[in-house]
Amino acid sequence: xxxxxxxxxxxxxxxxxxxxxxxxxxxxxxVYVLEKEFPxxxxxxxxxxxxxxxxxxxxxxxxxxxxxKIFSSLNKEFGKDIEWFPGGYLFLAHSEEQKNTYLSTIQxxxxxxxxVRFISADECNNIVNGINTEGLLGGAYCxxxxxxxPFAVTYGYLQRIKExxxxxxxxxxxxxxxTSGNKAKSVIxxxxxxxxxxxxxxxxxxxxxxxxxxxxxxxxxxxxxxSLVTEACERLFDPMLVDYRSDGCYFIQNYGTGHFIGCxxxxxxxxxxxxxxxxxxxxxxPRRMSRLVPRLKELKVIRQWAGSYEMTPDGNPIVDKTxxxxxxxxxxxxxxxxxxxxxxxxxxxxLVTTGKTSxxxxxxxxxxxxxxxxxMK
Amino acid sequence: xxxxxxxxxxxxxxxxxxxxxxxxxxxxxxxxxxxxxxGMGHCQGRSCTMIIARILSQKTGQPMSKIKITTSRxxxxxxxxKVLSEYKSHEE
Ligand SMILES: Cc1cc2nc3c(=O)[nH]c(=O)nc-3n(C[C@H](O)[C@H](O)[C@H](O)COP(=O)(O)OP(=O)(O)OC[C@H]3O[C@@H](n4cnc5c(N)ncnc54)[C@H](O)[C@@H]3O)c2cc1C
Ligand code: FES
Numbered sequence: 460x461x462x463x464x465x466x467x468x469x470x471x472x473x474x475x476x477x478x479x480x481x482x483x484x485x486x487x488x489x490v491y492v493l494e495k496e497f498p499x500x501x502x503x504x505x506x507x508x509x510x511x512x513x514x515x516x517x518x519x520x521x522x523x524x525x526x527x528k529i530f531s532s533l534n535k536e537f538g539k540d541i542e543w544f545p546g547g548y549l550f551l552a553h554s555e556e557q558k559n560t561y562l563s564t565i566q567x568x569x570x571x572x573x574x575v576r577f578i579s580a581d582e583c584n585n586i587v588n589g590i591n592t593e594g595l596l597g598g599a600y601c602x603x604x605x606x607x608x609p610f611a612v613t614y615g616y617l618q619r620i621k622e623x624x625x626x627x628x629x630x631x632x633x634x635x636x637x638t639s640g641n642k643a644k645s646v647i648x649x650x651x652x653x654x655x656x657x658x659x660x661x662x663x664x665x666x667x668x669x670x671x672x673x674x675x676x677x678x679x680x681x682x683x684x685x686s687l688v689t690e691a692c693e694r695l696f697d698p699m700l701v702d703y704r705s706d707g708c709y710f711i712q713n714y715g716t717g718h719f720i721g722c723x724x725x726x727x728x729x730x731x732x733x734x735x736x737x738x739x740x741x742x743x744x745p746r747r748m749s750r751l752v753p754r755l756k757e758l759k760v761i762r763q764w765a766g767s768y769e770m771t772p773d774g775n776p777i778v779d780k781t782x783x784x785x786x787x788x789x790x791x792x793x794x795x796x797x798x799x800x801x802x803x804x805x806x807x808x809x810l811v812t813t814g815k816t817s818x819x820x821x822x823x824x825x826x827x828x829x830x831x832x833x834x835m836k
Numbered sequence: 837x838x839x840x841x842x843x844x845x846x847x848x849x850x851x852x853x854x855x856x857x858x859x860x861x862x863x864x865x866x867x868x869x870x871x872x873x874x875g876m877g878h879c880q881g882r883s884c885t886m887i888i889a890r891i892l893s894q895k896t897g898q899p900m901s902k903i904k905i906t907t908s909r910x911x912x913x914x915x916x917x918k919v920l921s922e923y924k925s926h927e928e
Contacts, residue, residue, distance in 0.1 A: 475859045496866075497864055497866050498867070498870075499870055500866075504870060511887060513919070522853055610871065629864075629867075644871050676894075688916055689917065690878055716873070736898070736909060736910055741910065741911065741920060742920050742921065742923045745917040745918075745920040745921040746920075746921040748917060748921075749917050749918065749921050755917055756916065756917050756918040756921070757916055757917070757918065758916065758917050759914035759915060759916050760911060760914060760915055760916045760920060761878055761880060761911075761916070762878075762880060762910075762911075762915060763909060763911070764909050764910045
């Protein structure tokens, strides 16, 4: 095979491209990953590493059960520590309404054997010592959720692709995709043309531009989300705390380093590719964090940044083949792509090699109606 | 410099670790930062970024002027959650 020809070209070296490329390389295919900047340049390098199975959509729960299984085996697979830590997720309830919502989502989650429980405010305080219990009615807690290091996972997958005869090209911006008779044929980058019968669009919030290169419209739009990190300290608590109130936030203590890292979902949202950090966020986020856990007050914030959520109309990803033969898409992760990545990479490798997946992904299909929204976004 | 010299004091990353990833083919500061966390510590790379850039330049032969420096992100200096949460902008 010539060195500009592969079995599969993956566009984008975020978690989705890296994981998808790896499971294909493992099936003995020659994989090229093309990345316009460097690995983790996109959302993957800006995410906070949270991994949870507490969803309401059955498919998302099943995908996440598989992902958690994979995350817990990656240290062995890579021979490197990805800092996977099952410290749990705790969704806090500050109103009867929120509590009832969790009680009913827990019913759904129990059908999938997730060990989720609604715990009292006192139990919350046992798990998160020093949590503000004023107005707290308890929370939905799943101890098998957790976190991992997005850089370690993504670079781990890419390293394995290279060891399996694949290649990762950085600074290679795909500007054109060539087809012949409605079949994917090659891609053109600033570094030359690469040929493969299979091309996978794993470009996250840029996926609509790359799909447009073969004439496809996909409903994926970027939305700015900001984040900050504090200095490191001794371990204070294990789970990701999620406060879904309109002025809530979510944050977690990084297992590997001891830094606290967190974000909130702005209301109203911020559509577009603007990824500048705002002064509003760096003052508002500390207020929200210290309201939940007052003893964090003395910690210093060392860095803030912004990144994109890649939103689809219903809050679920698009993982599918397309009307162009050999052209696939796995994008629009709606802010959950890091945790979805390992399982979706595995399923995409099945779709490409066998035409179907061991878990039916119909609800992530490109031509679905996008009517049913995820409640635990 | 000895190879076990600490280059990034905040994250305790040695010259040896930096040289190892350069030899593995990671030839930009952005990638080295993401792989090793050097530059992501308390001082946000103010102490180590230029030293790492120089090592990269020596090892790869890229001139210093061609090495892209990583983005400096706010805040300029660490500020406590307490101070930030009590901050009121003049517009309020
Ligand atoms: C602040 C924040 C916090 C988050 N927290 C979490 C979390 O806790 N847990 C979680 O699971 N998810 C989280 N997310 C979401 C998660 O980061 C994303 O869903 C995920 O990283 C998407 O991965 P991806 O590979 O699809 O996209 P990306 O990581 O964006 O990768 C796409 C890549 O494609 C490249 N590319 C684009 N166009 C081209 C082209 N034309 N040619 C070549 N390459 C191209 C880009 O440079 C980029 O590297 C968070 C996101 C943000 C912003
Ligand atoms: S010395 Fe490297 S971050 Fe401070």
